[in-house]
Amino acid sequence: MNKNYLIALSSILNKETNRFMRIWVQTLVPPAITMTLYFIIFGNLIGSQIGRMQGFSYMEFIVPGLIMMSVITNSYANVASSFFSTKFQRNIEELLVAPVPNYIIVLGFVGGGVARGMLVGVIVTLLSLFFVDIQIHHLLVIMSTVILTATLFSLGGLINAVYAKTFDDISIVPTFILTPLTYLGGVFYSLSLLPPFWQSLSNLNPIVYMVNAFRYGFLGHSDVDMVVAYAVMLGFIVVLFAVAMRLISKGTGLRS
Secondary structure, eight states: OOHHHHHHHHHHHHHHHHHHHHTHHHHTHHHHHHHHHHIIIIIIIIHHHHOEETTEEHHHHHHHHHHHHHHHHHHHHHHHHHHHHHHHTTTHHHHHHSSSOHHHHHHHHHHHHHHHHHHHHHHHHHHHTTTSOOOOSOHHHHHHHHHHHHHHHHHHHHHHHHHOSSHHHHTHHIIIIIHHHHHTTTSSSOGGGSOHHHHHHHTTOHHHHHHHHHHHHHHSOOSSOHHHHHHHHHHHHHHHHHHHHHHHHHTTTTOO
8 A cells, every 4th residue: 555545544543543532431431331231231130030041141142242232333423423523524625635545535434433343342341341251252253243343334334424414314324223223133132032034034134143243252152154144244344335435436425
């Protein structure tokens, strides 16, 4: 990669990282508090009544899903809000006329989303140690899954921001699409508990594959085939990256 391009990429990455670290009380503390409440309510209180799930305690079973849920929401929100703010303040025009390819812009913003998603994931993982002893079955699967998932939803957040015309538009996708898919993505239950029809329907939910792949990294158990899970994640990343590149190249929603 051209040296100037690397400088441009690192500049965008630094800006994006400094952005969410500067307001860490708003970006890092709330998800930590929210996930702690999930651990207490669903893990300790409700989990003690549910018993074991697929041979594991309920707390052990849901912890990977809750970590993944925090990664998804924060990586998406970071890029959606940051890119829209850049567009709203007309700073995006400076990037578009700069002598750098569009993929540098995309990678810079996505990198910031991945950084925040993974940092929140680490925080939530550390908090979970106060409630359950975490076992690691396959570290490479854990790392690769969380990076791919954070990348995927960072791209999704960027596309959302491109189309958004007001700050309210940023919350539409997370509220009406992302949240339902996450809660129905096997975070709190095993797909084997569902009737055949709902199991088949759940297989259309991409978050199911991410949650289960991540859970496999911790527990060695997954409700889906791991090859299919990775194929889904990589496939969505390729498609969303192509869409993001196309939108920025055309200047959709970016140029006055």
